[in-house]
Amino acid sequence: MRIDVLTLFPKMFEGPMGESIIGKARDKNLLEINISNFRDFADNKHKTVDDYPYGGGAGMLLKVQPIYDNLKAIEAKAPTVKKRVILLDPAGKKFDQSIAEEFAQEEHLVFICGHYEGYDERIRSLVTDEISLGDYVLTGGELGAMVMIDATVRLLPDVLGNETSAQTDSHSTGLLEHPQYTRPAEFAGMKVPEVLMNGNHKLIESWQLKESLRRTYLRRPDMLIKFPLTKEMEKMLAEIKQEEKK
Numbered sequence: 668m669r670i671d672v673l674t675l676f677p678k679m680f681e682g683p684m685g686e687s688i689i690g691k692a693r694d695k696n697l698l699e700i701n702i703s704n705f706r707d708f709a710d711n712k713h714k715t716v717d718d719y720p721y722g723g724g725a726g727m728l729l730k731v732q733p734i735y736d737n738l739k740a741i742e743a744k745a746p747t748v749k750k751r752v753i754l755l756d757p758a759g760k761k762f763d764q765s766i767a768e769e770f771a772q773e774e775h776l777v778f779i780c781g782h783y784e785g786y787d788e789r790i791r792s793l794v795t796d797e798i799s800l801g802d803y804v805l806t807g808g809e810l811g812a813m814v815m816i817d818a819t820v821r822l823l824p825d826v827l828g829n830e831t832s833a834q835t836d837s838h839s840t841g842l843l844e845h846p847q848y849t850r851p852a853e854f855a856g857m858k859v860p861e862v863l864m865n866g867n868h869k870l871i872e873s874w875q876l877k878e879s880l881r882r883t884y885l886r887r888p889d890m891l892i893k894f895p896l897t898k899e900m901e902k903m904l905a906e907i908k909q910e911e912k913k
């Protein structure tokens with residue numbers, strides 16, 4: 668996968684996109700990330716990328732031209748590859764695991780990071796997607812782009828090195844992940860549930876499913892409404908509702 672990011676602050680990406688799992692994936696050539704500063708493409712001598720809004724109003728808007736020419740330069744390097752050009756915008760579709768899974772299937776992702784008050788509206792004609800990190804306002808789109816890249820890249824083959832962990836994550840299965848424990852068996856008086864210590868895989872799987880259902884029921888009932896429950900799950904959920912009443 669190739670990822671291009673258009674930003675005014677390239678240095679923001681050095682840490683998060685250079686360390687740990689993403690950094691190792693780049694070292695292993697599992698993906699290529701190119702960060703470009705669209706200020707470099709501004710066609711005026713002062714390299715300005717923003718201007719006052721027509722009709723007045725607070726703040727400055729990002730001009731189209733620098734971003735347009737930056738996109739053209741990216742296109743020139745990879746003309747045949749199908750691209751998803753993603754505009755980071757609080758008015759966009761809210762990012763979630765299903766979008767990460769969709770992006771992970773793509774060959775080439777291009778992220779445009781907003782700044783200032785917003786974009787010249789004509790920038791929207793250049794993009795395929797408008798995606799929001801969430802219902803809040805950030806100082807720029809950079810952190811949103813990094814979160815989306817992180818959530819997407821970890822789904823690529825061989826990036827995690829343990830594919831099952833991506834497939835069983837919260838939000839990947841449609842339920843929240845069950846509680847997990849590691850050594851020691853007891854810490855500060857808190858013991859690991861006995862069922863996990865006895866090695867009976869069928870009992871363990873049943874416990875894990877029930878605890879996923881419990882956690883989802885208690886924390887994210889909105890996810891449960893959408894989940895296709897089996898008869899076994901419906902029985903477990905009925906037990907959970909009784910248990911949680913006490």
Ligand SMILES: Nc1nonc1C(=O)NC1CCNCC1
Pocket residue numbers: 755756757781782783784785798799800801802803804805806807808811
């Ligand atoms: N939420 C968001 N998801 O993507 N971008 C988001 C965002 O808040 N962008 C800011 C909007 C105001 N101007 C600076 C950028």
